[in-house]
Amino acid sequence: MDKVIEIKNLSFFYPDGHQGLQNINLAVYPGENVAVIGPNGAGKSTLLLHLNGILRGNSMVKIFGLPVEERNLKEIRRKVGLVFQDPEDQLFSLTVFDDVAFGPLNMGYSELEIKQRVKQALKWVGMTGYEQRSPHHLSIGEKKRIAIATVLSLSPELLILDEPTSNLDPKSKWALIELLRQLPMTKIVAAHDLELVKALCQRAVVLDEGEIVTDGSTERILNDISLLRAHGLAPEKKMAQAPG
Amino acid sequence: MKHSFIDQYSDLDSLIHRLDPRTKFIASLAFVMVLTPIRNCQAFAFYFGLIATLLIISRLPPLYVLKRSLLIFPFVLLIAIFIPFFKPGEVAGSYNIWLWQVSVTYDGLLVLANVVIKAWLCILSLILLSATTKFADLLRGLKQLGIPKVIILILSFMYRYIFVLVDEVMRMRRARDSRNFGGGRLRQLRTLGNMLGTLFIRSYERGERVYAAMLARGFDGEVRSLHQLNFKRIDAYFGVTFGLVLLSSGILFW
Incomplete structure (x- = not known):
């Protein structure tokens, strides 16, 4: 089967010399939903930024068989939708329409097609009718949805989400998880929200200090309390109930 | 806010x-x-x-x-x-x-x-x-009247992010006020200086993240627009x- 993502021996150093990623090996197949879990600063976001060539490390990263190189960037960025953690960064236009249309516009689609894509993307995330709203006036839950729509408008084959449920209240969070479950493409989700991981992904990769610690079924990893504890994903000791 | x-x-x-x-x-x-x-x-x-x-x-x-x-x-x-x-x-x-x-x-x-x-x-x-x-x-x-696209882009970012920055300043101010127990005028000035520096760094980092978000959606330096x-x-x-x-x-x- 064709691999969606193939990473071999990827290491990455930040400009200040600090090591971000160390010897990463990863293969992801079509239709998989893979969670990348790990504590703060483990290198999750850094890894995601390698998947569409915004950062480029020392080694071979192939996306849909295409090596991540200058000449393939446009094609890769069309196929890979990357949703950033903070929707304020993702939504930089004055209207929702302009933001959702930004990707298709850069790909040079016709005006008619762009309008159809925007309409379809907003429909997918349940935000039809928000075209002329200004992103600043939306609630966080709405912003997150629009942020997802901004990449859906490119009909990506791989969807990458960085902490999609951060800052959401439980109701908006579960609505978002439901929305993500219905999207058919391959998904990579960076998170430390284990509820989200459990509900969405069959496979999980534990990342700590820039290295992959474990790669396996979500069920096995989430039940391995000592593993979770060792990598900052569960409380140190079995915590007592809240006092009182 | x-x-x-x-x-x-x-x-x-x-x-x-x-x-x-x-x-x-x-x-x-x-x-x-x-x-x-x-x-x-x-x-x-x-x-x-x-x-x-x-x-x-x-x-x-x-x-x-x-x-x-x-x-x-x-x-x-x-x-x-x-x-x-x-x-x-x-x-x-x-x-x-x-x-x-x-x-x-x-x-x-x-x-x-x-x-x-x-x-x-x-x-x-x-x-x-x-x-x-x-x-x-x-x-x-x-x-459409012929103002350069770069200027339009700058104005558009300015309008989009000015209130995001204002919010940031307000949060920083609250954080300062909730920990401020007097102190001389000189110290307050120093705090203000630190806040300004922090704000600058945060804006700079946000700029980098926004640019990454633009790149991720195929931005190649060319400003395109649809509406006529x-x-x-x-x-x-x-x-x-x-x-x-x-x-x-x-x-x-x-």
Whole structure:
């Protein structure tokens, strides 16, 4: 089967010399939903930024068989939708329409097609009718949805989400998880929200200090309390109930 | 946090709202230009009547317009206030301030009044323009009028992120105030300096993240846009009428 993502021996150093990623090996197949879990600063976001060539490390990263190189960037960025953690960064236009249309516009689609894509993307995330709203006036839950729509408008084959449920209240969070479950493409989700991981992904990769610690079924990893504890994903000791 | 935007009344519906942003922009510019050489009172009354009529047609709340104009006014005053002291002519009064003797002239006061009234009329016309046009539409109009895309992009980012930054400052201020237990003025200044530095770094980092988000969606340095504005019949009517009014008034008053 064709691999969606193939990473071999990827290491990455930040400009200040600090090591971000160390010897990463990863293969992801079509239709998989893979969670990348790990504590703060483990290198999750850094890894995601390698998947569409915004950062480029020392080694071979192939996306849909295409090596991540200058000449393939446009094609890769069309196929890979990357949703950033903070929707304020993702939504930089004055209207929702302009933001959702930004990707298709850069790909040079016709005006008619762009309008159809925007309409379809907003429909997918349940935000039809928000075209002329200004992103600043939306609630966080709405912003997150629009942020997802901004990449859906490119009909990506791989969807990458960085902490999609951060800052959401439980109701908006579960609505978002439901929305993500219905999207058919391959998904990579960076998170430390284990509820989200459990509900969405069959496979999980534990990342700590820039290295992959474990790669396996979500069920096995989430039940391995000592593993979770060792990598900052569960409380140190079995915590007592809240006092009182 | 909620902020009032300069285009908060742009969702109303009126003749003025329905005009093409370019028509409004050019009309405002023409208004300011015709106003510049004017120096008699009747003319000012006429132009005030004109702008007041347009403001009434636009259905903007009068109090809002007044408040807005007063908000900008101090800037005008700051520049204009020195005029009466420097204009030579018949002296209206003279004062001793410490070592200097300064005198105010009648001519100077006249020029001051003239400048202040003009500035106020211009401000009113700009409020009419900015309050009845969505900022995104205004930028679109400016782009089609040939303003460089980079400038449009900068203005658009500025408008998009200014309140995000304001929120950030407010949060930082709260965090400071909740931990501030007095201290000398020097220390407070140092805190302020730190806050400014932090704000700069945060904005810089946000800029990098926004740019990454643009790259992720295929941005390659080329600014593309979709909407083309179209002049409607109403723009022609308004343009011709307003142009004729300005022209005839110009002939009358110059």
